[in-house]
Structure formats: C-alpha cells, structure tokens
Amino acid sequence: MPPPRSTLDSFKARTLSVHAGKALGTGNAVPTAAPIHVATAYSYETTDELDAVFEDNSIGYVYSRYGNPTVRAFEMAIAAVERTEQAVAYGSGMAAIQAAILCASSSGSRILASQDLYGATHALLRAMKAQNGIETTFVDIHDLSRVRRMAEEIEPAVIFAETISNPLIRVTDIPGVTAIARDTGAVSIIDNTFASPVIVQPATLGADIVVHSTTKFIGGHGDTTGGVVATSARHASVLREQAKLLGALAGPFDAWLALRGLKTMHLRVRQQSENARAIAEWMDADLRIERVHYPCLSPGQTPSVFTGEGRGGLLSFEIASASRAEVFRFQDALKLCVPATTLGDVYSLVLYPAMSSHRALTSAERQAIGIRDNLVRLSAGIEDVEDILADLDQALAVATS
Ligand SMILES: Cc1ncc(COP(=O)(O)O)c(C=O)c1O
Known part of the structure; x- marks a missing residue:
C-alpha cells in the first residue's frame, strides 16, 4: 500500500526513489488475466490483520x-481440471513426485510401484531407501492379480503408477489399481504427465493423488519448469505445511506460464493426439519400423480410462534392427522434429530413452523392462502432420540406408 501523496512530498529524493511507485490495487477493476505477483512478502494496514493471516494463512498472504x-490461481485451475479439491504447485515435476510420496509415507513405509516408470522417478524411489528408509518393490502394474498379491503381502503405504508409461506408452488400468490400493489401505498416486487432464482424469477413476510435471503438456511451449500435486483438502494441507519447510514451491512466473498454457491445453492436446495417431498408423504400415507403441492401435488392447478426447500425443517406435549408431543417424537427419529431452510441446520432439530418460538404468535393467536399443520416443506437436511424416520418412531413409 503506497503512502498518501502528502506524506511522500515530505520525503527526500533518496527515500522517494525507494518508496514511491509501490503496488497499487485495482479498485473494482478485475484484471482479465491473472497478474504475476513477484512480491516476496505482504504488508497489512494493521499488525492485528497480519497476525490473523499468520494464524490461518490459507486465506491471506504473508511470505511467498x-x-x-x-501460484494459488494456477493451483485452483489445476484442481478444477483434475477434478480434485485442491492442488499444490512445485518448482519441478520431480519435486511434486517427491512431495506426494513423502506426504503419504514415513520412514519404514513400503511402496509398491510400477516397474515401467520415468527413469528419474525410478532412481528417486531407489534412493529413498537409503535417504528416508522407504523401500520400494517394483511390479508389472498391468498384471493386476500380481499387484493385488504383492499389496496384500507387503501392505504398502503407497501404490505408484503412471497413467501412460514412459517410454513404452502402456496404459494403466487406473480403476483396477486404485481399487487394490483402497482394499489394502494404500494411498494411490498416479503420475498423469504423459496423458494430461484432457485425455485422462485419474481422480475420477479413484486416484487419491495425481501428480504432473507441468513442464510438459500443461505448460506446452517448452518455456517453463514445474510440477503440481492435485488431491483432497486433507492431503493438500499436509503438502502445504511440508512445502513451507522443503521450500520447493513453484515460482510465480513459472506458475503464470503454466496457467497460460492451461488455457489452450485442450486445443493442443486434441491436435497432438490426432497427429500422434496418424504417425502411429503410418509407422505401423512401414517395414522400416519393427514395432509401434500407441494406445489402441490394436482394438481391445486398452482399458477404458480415456475421457474421449483422444489417446495423447506420445508414441514410441522401434527402428527395425537398428543399433545405437543408426538411431543417432536418424536423430541427426531430422530437419523438423527436435531431438530434445522433453515432451508435450507445440513442436514435435524425439528422444532416445537409452541415452536420456533411462540413462540411469543399466542396459540389463532397460532390457528387462522392454526398453531396447532401437526404441525412439516421439511427442507429436501441433504442426501439419504431412510435414512431420515427410521429416520422419527422410530421416528413416538416412538411418536405414
Ligand atoms: C512422466 C514424468 N514424470 C515426471 C517427470 C519429471 O518432471 P520435471 O522434469 O518437471 O521434474 C518427467 C520428466 O520428463 C516425466 O516424463
């Protein structure tokens, strides 16, 4: 709140340059876009008011x-689109995943996790044993009778899975997994990054906690890093207390970019899904490709978790008898698709899991979970699909010549 003009007039020039031009309210005018609030701290008319906000800081603001x-505007938007009571935003997807796990477990807890996970999540779960005394058992999440047997045996605090696995694009039967969690007293955590809330909303399928790397489909433009946990008010209040101490919260500019991305997420994901399906069908008919991984390429393959807005922008494919050198040649020959370690952006991206997302695993560990050396992941952008296909075609010709 700026000092009144009459008070300002009495100050010297040096003081004026510090105190004039403080934040102004907008009266009855409501901005049509969420403002970026960069202030570190907030002051109040009276210390009594500040004291009251400290007492229940969910209503007011004290310290960023x-x-x-x-950040709160973004959290409310995510809670709305993920159909949860609340959401808490973080500085990265990994921070959100770690916060969600810590919120639902304690030292000595067991976790039952899909073996088919993003490499860093795999590494985090393994590191948690030494760091937090939390031990994870990895399981084939698609074998529901085995998941149930394991859950009954180890009584996990958490069952963790991804909606669509990275990089094999396998779709998890979320109602099946969350029912097992409910029956065995575990908290179900679903990483919905690969799907986005446009095509799957895990909370409506029974998930207790939904996590996202908002760096991907939600931000959508390759210019923000962030994560979010969408969940019940009960879990969110634990997360907020924990976040104050961890200090891993999202910054306002990243939250604003993600909020801005969210506004066009439906349009982008629908187009990305259409492009990905067309690419998958084209590759499925091409002899240079040994196998394509995309939901529902073969009818009857996929559990019904989808909202009906498409099957997502991600696919992966195995280049027939290609070695690491041929995959490198393929990537280097691309003129339009960008070889980069991310996904969900407006432009098409390719990634070599053995070199990047799953580099932390040994070759034997990768083979055991089906990630072969000829596997490439593709995140379809919103470009004209004819241009994407032409680029893939010429790069495959170079790689396989
Ligand atoms: C499925 C999945 N979850 C979580 C993450 C981690 O997100 P971030 O890089 O924002 O920490 C990634 C990153 O690629 C991911 O693919």
Whole structure:
C-alpha cells in the first residue's frame, strides 16, 4: 500500500526513489488475466490483520514460500481440471513426485510401484531407501492379480503408477489399481504427465493423488519448469505445511506460464493426439519400423480410462534392427522434429530413452523392462502432420540406408 501523496512530498529524493511507485490495487477493476505477483512478502494496514493471516494463512498472504496469489490461481485451475479439491504447485515435476510420496509415507513405509516408470522417478524411489528408509518393490502394474498379491503381502503405504508409461506408452488400468490400493489401505498416486487432464482424469477413476510435471503438456511451449500435486483438502494441507519447510514451491512466473498454457491445453492436446495417431498408423504400415507403441492401435488392447478426447500425443517406435549408431543417424537427419529431452510441446520432439530418460538404468535393467536399443520416443506437436511424416520418412531413409 503506497503512502498518501502528502506524506511522500515530505520525503527526500533518496527515500522517494525507494518508496514511491509501490503496488497499487485495482479498485473494482478485475484484471482479465491473472497478474504475476513477484512480491516476496505482504504488508497489512494493521499488525492485528497480519497476525490473523499468520494464524490461518490459507486465506491471506504473508511470505511467498508460504503462498503466492499467482501460484494459488494456477493451483485452483489445476484442481478444477483434475477434478480434485485442491492442488499444490512445485518448482519441478520431480519435486511434486517427491512431495506426494513423502506426504503419504514415513520412514519404514513400503511402496509398491510400477516397474515401467520415468527413469528419474525410478532412481528417486531407489534412493529413498537409503535417504528416508522407504523401500520400494517394483511390479508389472498391468498384471493386476500380481499387484493385488504383492499389496496384500507387503501392505504398502503407497501404490505408484503412471497413467501412460514412459517410454513404452502402456496404459494403466487406473480403476483396477486404485481399487487394490483402497482394499489394502494404500494411498494411490498416479503420475498423469504423459496423458494430461484432457485425455485422462485419474481422480475420477479413484486416484487419491495425481501428480504432473507441468513442464510438459500443461505448460506446452517448452518455456517453463514445474510440477503440481492435485488431491483432497486433507492431503493438500499436509503438502502445504511440508512445502513451507522443503521450500520447493513453484515460482510465480513459472506458475503464470503454466496457467497460460492451461488455457489452450485442450486445443493442443486434441491436435497432438490426432497427429500422434496418424504417425502411429503410418509407422505401423512401414517395414522400416519393427514395432509401434500407441494406445489402441490394436482394438481391445486398452482399458477404458480415456475421457474421449483422444489417446495423447506420445508414441514410441522401434527402428527395425537398428543399433545405437543408426538411431543417432536418424536423430541427426531430422530437419523438423527436435531431438530434445522433453515432451508435450507445440513442436514435435524425439528422444532416445537409452541415452536420456533411462540413462540411469543399466542396459540389463532397460532390457528387462522392454526398453531396447532401437526404441525412439516421439511427442507429436501441433504442426501439419504431412510435414512431420515427410521429416520422419527422410530421416528413416538416412538411418536405414
Ligand atoms: C512422466 C514424468 N514424470 C515426471 C517427470 C519429471 O518432471 P520435471 O522434469 O518437471 O521434474 C518427467 C520428466 O520428463 C516425466 O516424463
């Protein structure tokens, strides 16, 4: 709140340059876009008011690590689209995943996790044994009778899975997995990054906690890093207390970019899904490709978890009898698709899992979970699909010549 003009007039020039031009309210005018609030701290008319906000800081703002209006606007939007009561935003997807796991477990807890996970999540779960005394058992999440047997045996605090696995694009039977979690007293955590809330909403299928790397489909433009946990008010209040101490909250500018991305997410994901399906069908008919991984390429293959807005922008494919050198040649020959370690952006991206996302695993560990050396992941962008196909065609010709 700026000092009144009459008070300002009495100050010297040096003081004026510090105190003039403080934030102004907008009166009855409501901005049509969420403002970016960069202030570290908030002041109030009276100390009594500040004291009251400290007492229940979910209503007001005191300090940016405790809560920020731009971040809060983004959290409310995510809770709305993921159909949960609340959401808490973080500085990265990995921070969100770690926060979600810590919120639902404690030292000595067991976790039952899909063996088919993003490499860093795999590495985090393994590191948690030494760091937090939390031990993870990995299981084939698609073998539901085995998941149930294991859950009954080890009584996990958490069952963790990805909606669509990275990089094999296998779709998890979320109602089946969350029912097992409910029956065995575990908290179900679903990483919905690969799907986006456009095509799958895990909370409506029984998930207790939904996590995202908002760096991907939600941000959508390759210019923000963030994560979010969408969940019940009960879990969110534990997460907020924990976040104050971990200090892993999203910054206002990243939250704003993600909020801005969210506004066009439906349009982008629908187009990305259409492009990905067309690419998958084209590759399925091409002899240079040994196998294509995309949901529902073969009818009857996929559990019904989808909202009906498409099957997502991700696919992966195995280049017939290609070695690492041929995959490198393929990537280097691309003129339009960008070889980069991310996904979900407006432009098409390719990634070599053995070299990047799953580099932390040994070759034997990769083979055991089906990630072969000829596997490439593709995130379809929103470009004209004819241009994407032409680029893939010429790069495959170079790689296989
Ligand atoms: C499925 C999945 N979850 C989580 C993450 C981690 O997200 P971030 O890089 O924002 O920490 C990634 C990153 O690629 C991912 O693919």
